[in-house]
Amino acid sequence: MKYASITERLADLGGAKWEIHAKARRMKAEGIGVIEFTIGEPDVPCPEELMAVAARAMMDGRTGYSNGRGEPGLVRALAARYSVRRGRVIGADQVMCFPGTQTTLFAVLMALVEAGDEVILGDPMYATYEGLIRATGAVPVPVTLRAERGFHLSAQDVAAAITPRTRVLFLNTPHNPTGAVLTRDEIAELGAVAQAHDLWLLSDEVYEDLVFDGVQFASPLDLPELAERAIACCSISKSHAAPGFRSGWCIGPAEFCARLLPLSETMLFGGQPFIADMTAQAVSHPSPVAPGMVERFQRRAELMAGILDGQAGLRVHRPEAGMFALVDVRATGLSGTEFAASLLEAEHVAVMPGESFGAALAGWLRLALTQSDAITAEGCARIARHAARLRAKAA
Structure with missing residues (x-):
């Protein structure tokens, strides 16, 4: 039988990257005590008051069809939120709602790029970024994020990678897996490159509310000169500990959203109104859980560094935001x-290999900051012990 070419383009870009995580889950199902540092699952439940909104909405009959743009109440709430946060008027015609950031990014890229x-x-x-891009038929062009620069994307490096076929500069700030947060000046420099070459500027900002103390979040939407080319994507998955509700959105130029609407209608023709009501409540108020996550994740990043940095040649990169820390194990x-x-075999600790996130992170690990302090300390002690054993064996 014949299949569409997209199945070939995505053949090795799915679950294979999460093999360690899947194996750890199988071991846990068999009763083996695995310490899991693999995925970015919030360490608190979704706030009860938000789930109560969804439950009431269901009981009130908010279970019918929606539309391709999003429920009007949610669209208005997002326009108001972004107008306040970004310091300029964002209209309802600049908002599109989708089931989570992943679906949002898929739809946006389908609207911006194609084969070649x-x-x-x-x-x-x-x-998932490589798969998102290749699904469209377009080609990802990686630009190395250097550890010595804090894994911040360089405008000079981006400019050097541009060809006549370049259409989009895809940002992720705060960044997963590195936790890097682009400054306003860095975004302005990247934006100037995008302007010079007439590129779209796509920004995944799902960790916006999980920025650590002393760090300032900035978005391409902050800069009026980028208004015609900037698209930001986000969701309540991280900020409100609600990944299972799959509620996300994008903010962009009105013309872009108008062109995206038929694609949204073809893909989904709307989300669940009761989840939209919950999301409208969430984005209209400060998150009740984000500040606690920020405090705990920043503390655990320091805890990891205190236990692992310098042990058996290990080096810890401290994040500026998000749910992860990086450990260099090349030594x-x-x-x-x-x-x-x-x-995983020797110490029953599950971590994500850096290679799952690109060639530039070969020889590194990504560790989630979502376990309790005690479990984090125990897991790091096991990692240090394993590294020391490997170094001794190699000596």
Whole structure:
């Protein structure tokens, strides 16, 4: 039988990157006590007051069809939120709602690029980005994010990667997996490159509310000169500990949203009105859970650094935001994939190998900051022990 070419383009870009996580879950199902540092699951439940809004909405009959743009109440709430946060008027015609950030990014990229086009993005990158781009037929063009620069994307490096086929500069700030947060000046420099080459500027901002103390979040939407080319995507998955509700959106130029609308109608023709009501409540008020997550994740990043940094040649990169810290394990002589696999077998600790996020993170690990302090300390002690064992064996 014949299949569409998209199935070939995505054949190796799905679950294979999460092999360690899947194996850890199988081990846990067998009763093995695994410490799991793999995925970015919030460490608190979704606030009861938000779930109560969804429940009431269901009981009130908010279970019918919606539309391709989003429920009017949610669209208005998002326009108001972004007008306040970004310091300029964002109209309802600049808002599109989708089931989560992943679906949002898929739809946006389908509207911007096609076969033969190129999308520039940082390497390392979130594990699904390559698949999102290749699904359209376009080609991802990775630009190395250097550890010595704090993994911040360089406008100079981006400019050097541009070709006549480049159509989109794809940003992720705060960044997964590195936790880097682009400054307003850095975004202005990147925006100037996008303007000079007539590129779209797409920004995944799902960790906006999880920025650590002393760090200032900035968005391409902050800069009026980028208004005609900037598109920001976000959701309540991280900020409100609601990943299972799948509620996201994009903010962009009105013309772009008008062109995106038929695609949204073809894909989904609307989300669930009761979830839209819950999301409208969420985005209209400060998150009741984000500040606590910020405090805990920042503290655990320091805890990890205190236990691991300098032990058996390990080096910890402290994030500026988000749910993850990075550990450089190259001194052990193993790749990130080899270290993660052997760590799971020897110490029953599950981590994500850096190779799952791009070539630039080869020999690194990504560790989630979502376990309790005590479990985090125990897991890091096991990682240090495993690294010391590997170094001793290699000596």
